[in-house]
Amino acid sequence: MSTFCSMDPGGCLQLCLTEVANNLRNPVLMLHSADHTHRMFIAEQVGFVWVYLRDGSRLERPFLDVSGEVMTTPWLGDERGFLGMAFHPQYRHNGRFFIYYSIQVNSQVEKVRISEMKVSAYDMNVADPYSERVILEIEEPAANHNGGQLLFGLDGYLYIFTGDGGKAGDPFGKYGNAQNKSALLGKVLRIDVDGSDPDGRPYRIPPDNPFVSDPGARPEVFAYGVRNMWRCSVDRGDPVSRHGRGRIFCGDVGQNRYEEVDIIEKGGNYGWRAKEGFECYDLKLCQNSSLNDILPIFAYSHHVGKSVTGGFVYRGCESPNLNGLYIFGDFMSGRIMALEEEKTTGMWKERPVCMGDTKTCSFPGLINHYHKFIISFAEDEAGELYFLATAYPSSSSPFGTVFKFMDPSRRAPPGKCKQKPLPVKVKAKKIPFVPRERKSTGFTFTFTCFLSPPLVRSCSAFNGLHTRRNKHRRTLAFHNITPFKTLAFHNVSLS
Ligand SMILES: [Ca+2]
Numbered sequence: 340m341s342t343f344c345s346m347d348p349g350g351c352l353q354l355c356l357t358e359v360a361n362n363l364r365n366p367v368l369m370l371h372s373a374d375h376t377h378r379m380f381i382a383e384q385v386g387f388v389w390v391y392l393r394d395g396s397r398l399e400r401p402f403l404d405v406s407g408e409v410m411t412t413p414w415l416g417d418e419r420g421f422l423g424m425a426f427h428p429q430y431r432h433n434g435r436f437f438i439y440y441s442i443q444v445n446s447q448v449e450k451v452r453i454s455e456m457k458v459s460a461y462d463m464n465v466a467d468p469y470s471e472r473v474i475l476e477i478e479e480p481a482a483n484h485n486g487g488q489l490l491f492g493l494d495g496y497l498y499i500f501t502g503d504g505g506k507a508g509d510p511f512g513k514y515g516n517a518q519n520k521s522a523l524l525g526k527v528l529r530i531d532v533d534g535s536d537p538d539g540r541p542y543r544i545p546p547d548n549p550f551v552s553d554p555g556a557r558p559e560v561f562a563y564g565v566r567n568m569w570r571c572s573v574d575r576g577d578p579v580s581r582h583g584r585g586r587i588f589c590g591d592v593g594q595n596r597y598e599e600v601d602i603i604e605k606g607g608n609y610g611w612r613a614k615e616g617f618e619c620y621d622l623k624l625c626q627n628s629s630l631n632d633i634l635p636i637f638a639y640s641h642h643v644g645k646s647v648t649g650g651f652v653y654r655g656c657e658s659p660n661l662n663g664l665y666i667f668g669d670f671m672s673g674r675i676m677a678l679e680e681e682k683t684t685g686m687w688k689e690r691p692v693c694m695g696d697t698k699t700c701s702f703p704g705l706i707n708h709y710h711k712f713i714i715s716f717a718e719d720e721a722g723e724l725y726f727l728a729t730a731y732p733s734s735s736s737p738f739g740t741v742f743k744f745m746d747p748s749r750r751a752p753p754g755k756c757k758q759k760p761l762p763v764k765v766k767a768k769k770i771p772f773v774p775r776e777r778k779s780t781g782f783t784f785t786f787t788c789f790l791s792p793p794l795v796r797s798c799s800a801f802n803g804l805h806t807r808r809n810k811h812r813r814t815l816a817f818h819n820i821t822p823f824k825t826l827a828f829h830n831v832s833l834s
């Protein structure tokens with residue numbers, strides 16, 4: 340505790356923010372390509388990926404446009420769409436990257452598709468639209484819980500995080516998808532995308548996958564008992580001791596009572612639907628002595644938030660006091676949280692964080708407020724931490740903003756965090772970044788819905804845009820809209 344000086348009387352670690360991108364429609368992820376260009380790639384749920392340069396500008400031409408293939412709707416909390424992307428660890432040399440998105444086949448069957456694509460041979464800021472190679476498709480029995488995380492582990496393998504298929508309580512099959520190792524849903528999958536398989540699969544099974552010799556299991560399964568992991572990340576490790584390097588952290592969205600954070604282990608059973616957080620969900624499965632599940636490193640109740648968004652362990656340079664903290668949030672409550680590891684026991688404890696007050700965040704460019712719906716977290720090539728949030732969670736509403744974390748209590752010495760990015764050859768028009776968030780004033784972005792139960796009739800995101808008096812007006816009444824958890828469809832329009 341003593342290393343943190345910027346504490347308020349309540350004992351929380353005060354953070355400030357800077358706004359780095361805006362006008363985004365449900366930005367689901369932001370990635371760097373690890374090719375020393377320090378570009379950022381931001382994906383919108385509708386199926387666009389945009390390139391952002393170091394100077395903050397965005398290229399007018401998208402890196403990728405698969406909006407014609409992607410299945411999604413503007414409905415609040417629709418969990419279908421463009422959901423995941425990962426650059427190959429050797430992207431700099433081979434230009435390969437992977438995407439994860441929802442599709443609809445014959446206007447009926449819904450699936451998630453994982454594909455490989457390549458960058459254009461002529462423009463480093465554009466994907467080759469004809470390069471798509473489908474790696475895997477999985478049928479989705481319901482519109483929600485479509486997973487969507489892709490990442491490469493330090494082992495060079497591609498990890499795919501699927502949801503349990505959807506509805507509530509993992510109802511499919513005898514005991515649900517998540518505990519069924521012959522189903523690809525409700526899993527962490529691990530595949531080798533370098534080279535094709537003798538059996539004709541477009542990928543290989545890593546020989547040490549945990550269930551390769553289990554005839555009742557799919558060989559792709561790396562871990563199971565997953566409900567709907569939404570955002571996972573690989574820990575870069577402590578910059579000096581390398582402690583923690585390679586660990587994969589995930590937020591697994593809960594059902595009715597608890598949200599959780601997990602560290603993924605090979606062959607691990609993460610408990611769902613036997614357990615939700617530390618508690619039993621399905622009593623019969625939970626009391627089965629063979630369950631042998633891995634408990635979360637942290638869980639919080641629905642009094643705190645209702646849909647976890649997994650984050651990152653901070654390993655950047657600019658805010659040295661954040662090193663080792665796992666920073667994550669909640670989509671529904673807008674809460675940002677942090678966990679700290681007790682090195683001797685390996686236990687994780689919550690470290691209270693809050694937005695700094697106006698004085699703390701008074702430095703030019705800093706703000707201390709953000710949009711409520713936290714969709715994703717991200718890190719840049721240098722390891723600095725960001726989150727993506729929107730004021731209005733519809734894939735057609737451009738109220739998504741990217742915020743960067745800054746710890747005002749201790750900054751790295753001048754010059755220490757200087758980067759030497761490789762040049763980026765730009766062929767498209769650059770659109771300069773124009774911040775929209777106001778300077779810190781204590782004003783918080785508010786989101787109001789006009790409710791005419793049970794349907795939300797109209798919602799208004801207002802930041803001075805407009806307000807309206809209405810006796811049905813309620814602020815932040817979202818009990819029947821639980822995006823990334825249990826889907827409820829509503830007719831919603833911006834008023
Ligand atoms: Ca689904």
Ligand SMILES: [Ca+2]
Nearest residue numbers: 609610611616
């Ligand atoms: Ca669990």
